[in-house]
Amino acid sequence: MQxxxxVIARRWRPTSFSELVGQEKVVRVLTNAIERNRVAHAYLFVGPRGTGKTSIARLFAMALNCEQGPSIHVPVLETSAVCRAIFNGSSLDVIEIDGASNNSVEQVRALREECQYAPAELRYKIYIIDEVHMLSTAAFNALLKTLEEPPxxxxxxxxxxxxxxxxxTIVSRCQRLEFQPIPAAAIVKKLAEIAKADGLSIEPEALASIARLADGGMRDAQSILEQMIAFCGATIRESDILDVYGLASEADIRGIIxxxxxxxMKQTLARAQTLITNACDLGRAQKDILQALRARLLKxxxxxxxxSAAALLFMMDSFSTQTKNLGPLAFEVSLLRAIEWSQLHSVDLLIASLEEDKKKRSTS
Structure with a gap:
């Protein structure tokens, strides 16, 4: 049967630690634990969605249970039945649980009893619990004893x-690993690799726009690329992404800044009106403007x-206060308020500087 x-997110799921993007520190901790035989009984992976938490969990399970393991060198799926079963979710001893739908105390008690039995096939019995924060308080309490004295x-x-x-009480019994948002440059590089392998023609500006939309999530970036392929076919331009997602172009954001x-103020309003006329997502535009202001501030x-740094800081402070119900009028007003706020404080800074100079002259 054919x-x-x-989808792209499943086809390009990492099959080895070397294929993971943007989580080098987490990989280093886990691979060192395997090499030095210091693997903890419980790990807590914390981070934004789409940054590789469950992918690394599967790879870690493969590394611990592969035929030549524990080993940081995960075998190619075609040569390892164990790794292939874990990767496909068909292994009896690597159990993936959705915390949102399996959050009752009865289900956790059943898990606690089940984990006392030896693995059916593999070296370790591994429980991967996604969205673990969705467990009830009673369920967490039922899990405590097992985490204290695990088999x-x-x-x-x-x-x-x-x-x-x-x-x-749960966190203190786990090794906590923080997953960072994946840098935009790393997302662009990976998407370019996918595009080349799939025979796609995609503008560099389009890749940058997808990375901007993804907010550090590789899975989100791959899903956006998938949708754009459905919309555009094999040729994807930046203008297509801007139209589909209501995204402001980098040139538009730079013009407003x-x-x-x-x-x-006149030019600021004209630039803002361009975004409104193009039906841009103003909430997203606000976020992009704040990011651009931050880049200017750092420079x-x-x-x-x-x-200049003080003026930019006051702009950011004023513009970031309007975060909800950002309609066209509120968007324009927030831009003008940010300019006015920075002007007022620039005058205050100038007066303070003049008074400081006056004091220095009087004491000299």
């Missing part, structure tokens, strides 16, 4: 996007421009 189509053949790999919802820094600090 195999059905698999030698059991490993727990927890993944969550909201670590603050997990009881400290230039007008704001120049204190040109001003590096160059030692105190006055």
């Amino acid at each position: 195999q059905g189509y698999q 030698a053949h059991v490993k727990f790999l927890f993944a969550t996007t909201e670590a603050h919802k997990i009881p400290l 230039d007008a704001m820094v120049a204190k040109d 001003a600090i590096e160059t030692g421009s105190k006055e």
